[in-house]
Amino acid sequence: MLKTEMRNPRTMHIDEMATEEMVDTMISESYNAIKAVEGAHKEIAEAVDVISEAIVKGGRLLYIGAGTSGRLGVLDASECPPTFGVSPELVKGIIAGGNECMFKASENAEDMAAAGERDIVANNVCEKDAVVGISAAGGAKYVISALKKAKEAGAAVIGVACNKDVPIMDVCDIFVCADTGPEVITGSTRLNAGTAQKIILNIFSTCTMIKSGHVYENLMINLKGSNQKLAGRQVRIVAEACHIDEDEAATLLKENDFVIRRAIEAYKEKSK
DSSP states (O other), X not given: OOGGGSOOGGGTTGGGSOHHHHXXXXXXXXXXXXXXXXXXXXXXXXXXXXXXXXXXXXXXXXXXXXXHHHHHHHHHHHHXXXXXXXXXXXXXXXXXXXXXXXXXXXXXXXXXXXXXHHHHHHTTOOTTOEEEEEOSSSOOHHHHHHHHHHHHTTOEXXXXXXXXXXXXXXXXXXXXXXXXXXXXXXXXXXXXXXXXXXXXXXXHHHHXXXXXXXXXXXXXXTOOOOSHHHHHXXXXXXXXXXXXXXXXXXXXXXXXXXXHHHHHHHHHHHTO
């Protein structure tokens, strides 16, 4: 039996716990997700290098998954344009059953192998791309079929699962296993498995964007000031990067069409 389907001996009587004990138990159990990610750090680093190489060569990062795993991929992809100023096409999330399954669960979608192949073809996956298949249990037919098709197209293929010795590992160039173990509620992989997957995807996209030059020190230098909060952050980023006050940073930004990178480069050139 898969570990993610086993009963957790520490939560056998969670239904009898007082609220505070229940909350404390869930918090304590959540640490297992972080430990599981730590255990896969080498494979995660290998995957980051492969994804970064794909981006540098003009390719894309595509996440593909079903259910919670698919939603996490779409979530991570959707955050890249506002955070790093990249095209929505650079990092894409594909979920089994289509975008409507972001909001309404369709659990049988993970069993539709042919749909996985079709979605890879529909997204024009090629040898420049890196495709990350996400499956908590590690056996979703939709994901495995998609990864096989992506591999046929020459793409780099990475699998992310929360169980060892599962079918997805046989179709990957790199297999990342965050061995999260039994869930607080038996089989509810939206919990620890989902948390671990979210951390891994955070690392994939963030480290890739850092390596691709979208971050200076630890500052988002391609951030778009699309609302008041982000416009204020733009000013603070320029002020921090250039060691100037915010009034001067605001003026510098305005002079450089509110492009942070350009503002920083202009200040450094002027300061030579």
